[in-house]
Amino acid sequence: MSIDNAVKENNAESLLSDIAITAELADYSPVKGCMVIRPYGYAIWENIQRILDKMIKDTGHENAYFPLLVPESFLQKEAEHVEGFAPECAVVTHAGGKELSERYVIRPTSETIINHMFSKWINSYRKLNQWANVMRWEMRTRLFLRTSEFLWQEGHTCHATHEESKEEVIKMIHVYEDLLHNYLALPIHIGEKTESERFAGAVSTFSIEALMRDGKALQAGTSHDLGQNFAKAFDTTFTDSENKLVHVWQTSWGVSTRLIGAVIMGHHDEVGLILPPKIAPYQVVIIPILKKNLDNTKVLNQAKLFHKELTDLGLRVKLDDREQISQGIKFNEYEQKGVPLRLVIGERDLENGCVELHRRDIRSKEKDIQIAGLIERIVRLLDEIQSGLFTRALEYRKENTKIVKNIAELDSVLDSKSLGFARAMWNGDVELERILKEKFSASIRCMPLRPELPSDHPCIISGTVSPQNREILIAKAY
Amino acid sequence: MSIDNAVKENNAESLLSDIAITAELADYSPVKGCMVIRPYGYAIWENIQRILDKMIKDTGHENAYFPLLVPESFLQKEAEHVEGFAPECAVVTHAGGKELSERYVIRPTSETIINHMFSKWINSYRKLNQWANVMRWEMRTRLFLRTSEFLWQEGHTCHATHEESKEEVIKMIHVYEDLLHNYLALPIHIGEKTESERFAGAVSTFSIEALMRDGKALQAGTSHDLGQNFAKAFDTTFTDSENKLVHVWQTSWGVSTRLIGAVIMGHHDEVGLILPPKIAPYQVVIIPILKKNLDNTKVLNQAKLFHKELTDLGLRVKLDDREQISQGIKFNEYEQKGVPLRLVIGERDLENGCVELHRRDIRSKEKDIQIAGLIERIVRLLDEIQSGLFTRALEYRKENTKIVKNIAELDSVLDSKSLGFARAMWNGDVELERILKEKFSASIRCMPLRPELPSDHPCIISGTVSPQNREILIAKAY
Numbered sequence: 001m002s003i004d005n006a007v008k009e010n011n012a013e014s015l016l017s018d019i020a021i022t023a024e025l026a027d028y029s030p031v032k033g034c035m036v037i038r039p040y041g042y043a044i045w046e047n048i049q050r051i052l053d054k055m056i057k058d059t060g061h062e063n064a065y066f067p068l069l070v071p072e073s074f075l076q077k078e079a080e081h082v083e084g085f086a087p088e089c090a091v092v093t094h095a096g097g098k099e100l101s102e103r104y105v106i107r108p109t110s111e112t113i114i115n116h117m118f119s120k121w122i123n124s125y126r127k128l129n130q131w132a133n134v135m136r137w138e139m140r141t142r143l144f145l146r147t148s149e150f151l152w153q154e155g156h157t158c159h160a161t162h163e164e165s166k167e168e169v170i171k172m173i174h175v176y177e178d179l180l181h182n183y184l185a186l187p188i189h190i191g192e193k194t195e196s197e198r199f200a201g202a203v204s205t206f207s208i209e210a211l212m213r214d215g216k217a218l219q220a221g222t223s224h225d226l227g228q229n230f231a232k233a234f235d236t237t238f239t240d241s242e243n244k245l246v247h248v249w250q251t252s253w254g255v256s257t258r259l260i261g262a263v264i265m266g267h268h269d270e271v272g273l274i275l276p277p278k279i280a281p282y283q284v285v286i287i288p289i290l291k292k293n294l295d296n297t298k299v300l301n302q303a304k305l306f307h308k309e310l311t312d313l314g315l316r317v318k319l320d321d322r323e324q325i326s327q328g329i330k331f332n333e334y335e336q337k338g339v340p341l342r343l344v345i346g347e348r349d350l351e352n353g354c355v356e357l358h359r360r361d362i363r364s365k366e367k368d369i370q371i372a373g374l375i376e377r378i379v380r381l382l383d384e385i386q387s388g389l390f391t392r393a394l395e396y397r398k399e400n401t402k403i404v405k406n407i408a409e410l411d412s413v414l415d416s417k418s419l420g421f422a423r424a425m426w427n428g429d430v431e432l433e434r435i436l437k438e439k440f441s442a443s444i445r446c447m448p449l450r451p452e453l454p455s456d457h458p459c460i461i462s463g464t465v466s467p468q469n470r471e472i473l474i475a476k477a478y
Numbered sequence: 479m480s481i482d483n484a485v486k487e488n489n490a491e492s493l494l495s496d497i498a499i500t501a502e503l504a505d506y507s508p509v510k511g512c513m514v515i516r517p518y519g520y521a522i523w524e525n526i527q528r529i530l531d532k533m534i535k536d537t538g539h540e541n542a543y544f545p546l547l548v549p550e551s552f553l554q555k556e557a558e559h560v561e562g563f564a565p566e567c568a569v570v571t572h573a574g575g576k577e578l579s580e581r582y583v584i585r586p587t588s589e590t591i592i593n594h595m596f597s598k599w600i601n602s603y604r605k606l607n608q609w610a611n612v613m614r615w616e617m618r619t620r621l622f623l624r625t626s627e628f629l630w631q632e633g634h635t636c637h638a639t640h641e642e643s644k645e646e647v648i649k650m651i652h653v654y655e656d657l658l659h660n661y662l663a664l665p666i667h668i669g670e671k672t673e674s675e676r677f678a679g680a681v682s683t684f685s686i687e688a689l690m691r692d693g694k695a696l697q698a699g700t701s702h703d704l705g706q707n708f709a710k711a712f713d714t715t716f717t718d719s720e721n722k723l724v725h726v727w728q729t730s731w732g733v734s735t736r737l738i739g740a741v742i743m744g745h746h747d748e749v750g751l752i753l754p755p756k757i758a759p760y761q762v763v764i765i766p767i768l769k770k771n772l773d774n775t776k777v778l779n780q781a782k783l784f785h786k787e788l789t790d791l792g793l794r795v796k797l798d799d800r801e802q803i804s805q806g807i808k809f810n811e812y813e814q815k816g817v818p819l820r821l822v823i824g825e826r827d828l829e830n831g832c833v834e835l836h837r838r839d840i841r842s843k844e845k846d847i848q849i850a851g852l853i854e855r856i857v858r859l860l861d862e863i864q865s866g867l868f869t870r871a872l873e874y875r876k877e878n879t880k881i882v883k884n885i886a887e888l889d890s891v892l893d894s895k896s897l898g899f900a901r902a903m904w905n906g907d908v909e910l911e912r913i914l915k916e917k918f919s920a921s922i923r924c925m926p927l928r929p930e931l932p933s934d935h936p937c938i939i940s941g942t943v944s945p946q947n948r949e950i951l952i953a954k955a956y
Contacts, residue, residue, distance in 0.1 A: 027595065027598070027599075029594075029595070030591070031548070031549065031582065031591075034547065036542065036595055037542060039542050039606070042542050042543055045543075062517035063517060063521070064514065064517050064520050065514070065515040065523075066507070067513075067514065067627055068611055068613065068627050069509045069627070074508070086575075087574065089573070091573065093569065094568070094571065095567065095568035095615040096568075096615035104568075106570070113507070116507075117507070120505070121505075128517065133546055133611065137574035149546050149547070151543065
């Protein structure tokens, strides 16, 4: 299906793979549910990694690396954890030509093995992070959004008190908010998950929830209050001020290559991918108009000069001077790849001291741009594109968020073509989650950290007003 | 065993783990043969990655990511490859709660799965690299030098002709030489492996061989000419200038976390680790001398000022102002951790406008260093330490390289305590490899790219002189 048609039909399934394949972000692999991340997609991941890694270190965490394999017996030490993850695990039963006496699982997440090490390292390494691959055997997979193997970072911390660990959980979910808002240009809601949606083994889970352009919500990152659950299972202790060994309070938090899926589905148009400049592998593509069998020296030299000037400013720039490819094909290729700015240099324009600039986000084409001041203009335009994408996504979310008082009102929101968030009050009755799932294929995405409804807004399911009611965001989700 | 004793007894086994554990580089894990890389060790890896990643990109390669799991059937497509790697593979037989219809191995290396993708991507992605974890189930493991799971980069390229691919093999082994010489301060020999030591599936393998301080050689990186072996097995083709589909010529090349083992065993002394400044997590540690129950403001302020000045220059600096730890313990800790420079600030010195500097490499202690000009002095000293370590290692290698004419001479070299390299001529008779293995537990490390012996030097095994003879380097190895 073409991207254009997929947009028109709101066929998210087709759209995601069409954009990802056309933009050469990823490809299907011969391993069930696993993808290949192609260079253009991996370059986005490297940009996200570089930005987030600095944030994680700036908040006092150190990187380390723990084994890929986890003894199967470790999973079983935390009852809810094994229940949640065992069905998704890939299991290594043979190695070195022999059947193993102890089976290993490929890490679906590393709480257990890290706690085993934490328990040896009493009073040191309180705040660790690891960049790694993990595996969760999924039945139904989609490029970037749900693959059996994915790349992520997982932070794991230990604290002396529950207050401290709860503070860390909130601090790190705000780090993710910073990443999504200021780099991926995706507005998110921070909120607490309901009990049924918690991480297996956590006391409480917070998530960031973004709205995709098809009106579905996407959980883009999580931060867990683990309480003392894993600490008790692995006897991870520290010496408190009274010289007693007590169990630590822990957190874990992660984001993954799913973020690339969030960017794809959060910013595309009917042509394809649109990348925020801060994470785009190339922020500017320079295309000199080359004429066959003619001397293109002037145009090429000017293109190289711009390339150097922009690169010297620290921008990421691609100069496409391939002769055998027509400019039309090039234009099309970089639009589908979502390159924020296209700078086109033709000989006639050059004689007039002009070039042509094309903005990918609004698909504007400005001819006759003066070369004088061009570099500053490009820098400014990239900022405008970055903030413009965020504003557009925020507007879209506003338009697609409805306040509802009862299930009947929900009907009109979740059945509408645009979908989006429904904001409501809830008394905590899990019956709502059953109704949402069965009737609407929807769920409570989170109980937002920053509530907006008045306190006298009635519960969506009971109709009552109570100080115990909590605000919720409902949506269909990936 | 203490590091001191291990050095005296030349007990490399104990030495490596003593240094790695004491310096907090790594720890043993509950997974057989796998280690945990602790933050201080991982920070070294991050520095190596940052340096090498730039070199790899600067030579025209792009990063990508391929699945961790490889269908077992893929390994079998290249006969020598499966023979070499199958016995070392960890096998996934179950996933998602079921037995799999197709078994997967955890990648021991990725030639097969990457070729499967290459064969789909005709005429694109000719030069790829991937940073990843790999697994080879080893019987006898050692921290960093031989672990069942390790981290590495693996480059994979396709070329139109054998000349081009051979050029790439040599280009990349020189990139590794640059990394080892100019960053890890470890002199290496580049050379071709003998047939028996080739990568399984390669036409030819080049390696870099470093000499450790216990006189053993370490293979620190490899670059393989794969010929068309994998291209034929996976039908990886391209359209040549005559518009015919022909098989590509391929290379692969990699270095791993083993490099950290090379640094440990290539630069230590009887106190422990010595790190080259260019890859040290901290290049300078600043230790203010704090007095209990007294006002330490002046000393602390000066320490913070130095920290800022050095950090602003782009240096990696740690300020250790912990009050409850004595300076003696701190001095010891950073010596064991191999921090290149220690800057000590005491109140009395400060009144005289002086500080104390300690060089880890030669364990010099200079008191009464004037604060005026200190920053420039530190920058210069770090350069001196970096080049000094390389020079020292090169001297050591010279002293421990002997030219031999026959097996009897070899006897005295390989039985001597210092071991080292023996340089000889060889007619290619594999009998030599058998003798080396059985009699000396040694091997031909490589046939060096830059030979040094005169052409009339006789073959070590036949005693004959022939233009067909090739120069070789013999050593005991890790």
